[in-house]
Every structure is written in C-alpha cells, then in structure tokens.
Amino acid sequence: MTRYYSVDAIVLKAMDYGEGHRIFTFYSREEGKLSAIARGIKKQTSKLKGHLQLGNRCHLLLYRGRNLDTVSQAAATSVYSHIRENPKAYLYSSYLLELLDSSVPEREPNAELFYLAHEVLTSMAELEPALAVHYFEIHLLRLLGYEANFRRCIHCGRPLKEGFLSPRFEGIVGEECGEGYPVSAQALYALTYYSESQLPQIGRLKISKETEKMMARVTRHMLDFHLDRKLRSVDILQDLT
Template sequence: MSLYRDEGVVLRTQKLGEADRIITILTKRTGKVRGVAKGIRRTTSRFGARLEPFTHVDLQLHAGRSLDVITQAETLHPYGQAIVRDYARYTAGMAMLETADRLAAAEKEPALRLFLLLVGGLRTLAEGAHEPRLVLDAFLLRSLAVAGYAPALTACARCGGEAVQAFAIAAGGAVCGACRPPGAAVPAPGTLELMNALLRGDWATADGSEPRQRSECSGFVARYLQWHLEHGIRSLRHVERDWPLRRAEPDAAPAYGAHG
C-alpha cells in the first residue's frame, strides 16, 4: 500500500466491527476519502476526538483497495468544540457537512474549491459573528455555484432581462414577468438582494437583512439545492424553517428535507 498525507474535514463516521470506525473526509488535494480508523472506539485510542465531524485535521493514510487506513491524525482546527454547544450552529453545520458529502459524490476526485468553502463556512460558524442560518445559506449558494448550479439572481434566468419579478426553481432562479412560469414564487422586496449578498460574501448587507427576507431566502435556497440534488438533505429538516412564501412552486421539492 502507498502512503500519502493530506488535510481534510471530517464529514461523518460510522461504526465498523467492535472497535473501528469508517471516517469520511473531504480532503484538500485528494477529494472525498473514506478511511478506517482502527481501534478508535477504544478508550486508549490515540485518535480520540481528532476524527469527529467538523474537525479540520492533518492526516496520514495508507491507500487500500476499497478503504484507506488512517495511520496518523493531528487536529488543525477543532471547529466542533464551538459548533456543538449551540443548537442553531450545530444543525446548520450538519447540513453543511451533508451537502459537501453529497456534492463531492465521487471518491478521490479533487474538490479544492468545495473544501475551501467548507473550511471557511465552519470557521465562520464557529466564530459566531453571523446568524447560523445566514452562514448556511451562504455556504449552500456558493457550493451550488462551484458545482455549476448558481441561481440567476440579478437578471432573468430565461431572457437575461433585469426586471425580475419572481423566483422559479425549475427555470434556474429569478425570472421577469414575461418569462414567469405558472406557480413561480414572488419574493418579498430585498430577498433576492440578500441571496446575492450571501453569494458574493457581502456580510454587511446580509447582517442588515430583515427576518422575512432571511426566512424566504432559506426556503428558496433549500428548494433550489434539493431540486439539483434530486434527493433531500436530511439535516435541513432540523434547521429553523418558518418562512412565509407568497406562493410556492408546485414542482419544487418541499424545503428542508421532505425525502426520507
């Protein structure tokens, strides 16, 4: 087996046998990796809390046929320490990890931009400078953009016109009155501006947004994400989900995880 080293963020873990765990990690250079941490469930394990979700770690692994073997793990940033103490941060963080896992569908395909987005999102979430729901929506929008699914927000997704009036998920985002399909949602004033601010990293605008705009934004982002993933992000169902929509799209997936 060949030995390699990489840094990554732990996405999830699952038990293997009596003492081992399979650790799924999004790494900086290799992409998504599944590795076995032998003996990690024993109290004497040298890995301990280093391989828990949210942790940014430096790893050494042996490449295997189906699963790699984690031989060393050193904590770079223990983001989970701050995130797990707050329910809003925790649920937002879990949705971020699950989304990264889903978007990096193939193992060992480099996903540097997604990795950097995840590290930045978890850092921002742990620092607590912004509302967790805003941090989550910013991560989701930017991750969709990296995957090639960025929604149209400032011009009509169909004709390119600037007089947008509605948000149509199946059409690709904002649409003008002439291109608006039946059932398209009509956002409150400022909602699309908030979505664009989150996509661009304009936190001054995002932090100054109103509760109605934030709720509506979360609904649009969740529905748009799940439309492109075709299956629900289970963790989203635990995130705050009270948003008023003037009119919901009948063809959109119900927001915040309706799929079992």
C-alpha cells in the same frame, strides 16, 4: 512507491464498522472526498478518538488499501469549539457537512471548496449560522458549475425587480414567465449581495427574518435540482424557522 499519503481534511461523517472500528468520510484539500477506516477507534486507549470528531479539520496520514484506505495517524488542527457551544450553530454545521457529502463525488479535489467549508465553519463564531450557511449554499452551487443569476429572469433574461420561484425552473423567473413562490426585491438583493461578496462582508447587510426565509427557500430549491436525495438535516432546520 510508498502507500502512505497525507491530507488536510474535514470530517464529514462516521459509520460504525464491526466491534471496534469506524469508517469515516472526509473532504480533503488534496484528494477531495474519500473514505477510510479507523481501526480500534472505539477503544479507550485509541489515539485517534479525540481527533476524529465530526466537523473537525485534521491532518491525516492514510495508508492506501486495495478496497479501503486506513487512518494511520490523525491530528485535529481546527475543532471549531464555538460550534459545539452553540446548539443552533451545531445544527447548521451538521447540515453543511451533509450537504457537502451529498454534493460531490469521491476523489475529485477542489481546494476552493475545501477552504470555503473551513471559512464558513470558522465564521459561525461571529456570523448568524443561518446566514453563513446561505453563503455556503450559493457558492457551493457556483463551484459545482451551477452559478445562479439573481439579477435576471432565468427564462427570458429580463432584469428582475421581484420574481417567483417556479417549480418548472432552476432559478427565479419574472412575472411574465411564470408563477410560483414569490421572491421579494429584498430577497433578490440579498441573494445577489451574497453571491458577489466575500464572506466577512455579509454581516454588513441587515436582513429581516422573512427575507432570510425566502433566501433559504430559493437556495434549497436550486440545490434540489442537483442532489439525488433529500437531506435529513433540512427538516430539522425548517423547524427552527
């Protein structure tokens, strides 16, 4: 049986290893999250160097090793040049990559999640990066099995007009069930719209800066319930708002 296999993958992160190598983490359609070493990639003559850039979507040929796989060939299929040309999009895409890396275990493929990440990265050419990432956060939660309901109180199930983000609960509660950070009717409507819409549709909904801040606070509060570490890029994004 051959030990070579091919995957369609997005580059999530890279770590220097030894003098001339790097270990990459990828999220692939076929295998889920995986790690592999690219030997000699720091050399100027390396054929892998230009393809294995953070955030690139690549076709990879990997060799399955005993402890760590090896990148044999790589060809970038999407480089998302619009992200590198836009500092704000670059910061939000970096957060997306870190969030994806932190949210999933290795070798548990989810093709829908792979295509969601690709679609959101692509959409930053036209959509406001912050809004595209909120869409990713909401649908990432759904694909991980933590689908949010922004229409009803998470505690009693009553319909919500406005609500509160309670530190004791994962989602939104009504005023009868708790208190905390207030979430406006506009923010609840936007969160519901994002959760029930396709990505190209979200640009039709015009929201204020204050509503966007509320959305960010809600989605990141919910993600904190399911992640075991704080993401470094979150602090950078908060400085933008």
